[in-house]
Amino acid sequence: MGVGKPVKQVGVVVVGSALLVVGVLLLVLPGPGLLLVLAGLIVLASEFPALERYVDPVRDRAMKAAEDSVSSPLRIAGSVTAGLLLIAAGVVWGVVRSLPFGGWSTGSSLILSGLVLLALLGWSYRRVRARRPAPRT
Incomplete structure (x- = not known):
């Protein structure tokens, strides 16, 4: 057995656990x-097959939530606002060191959260729009 398999397993556990x-x-x-x-x-299911039984139910709920997040202009505006506020808060936390947990470690995680939120919002919007029938002209 080579060194590659344990390293891959540790990487999968670290990345999967962090995402979770x-x-x-x-x-x-x-x-x-x-x-x-x-x-x-x-x-995680790629290394632990017992977790596969949870993937489909979570996938169904996640896709429904993604569709709901872009179901109205008000929800889209709220989500975009939340993403932009997270990014702004991250910049503030990075610059103002006197805040609780002030510094770029907290600030960068807030910025990353805002960027992920905006990226997934865009993905959800494109996915929902692609599933709608094209308007007749």
Whole structure:
């Protein structure tokens, strides 16, 4: 047995667990929690087949949540606002060191969360728009 397999397993566990933990945190914070939980489960299921039974139910709920997030202009505006506020808060936390947990470690995680939120919002919008029938002219 080579060194590559244990290194790959550790990498899968670290990446999958990080996605899962951040996803669970984003279930209560603004962000695409279910999509990150799904990503974490898919990564972990590649090494732990017992987790595959959770992938489909989470996928169904995550896709429904993604569709709901772009179901109205008001929801889209709210999600974009939340993403931009996360990015702004990240810059503030990075610059103002006197804030609790001030510094770029906290600031960069907030910025990354905002960028992920905006990227997944764009993905959700394109996915929903692609499924709608084209308007007749």
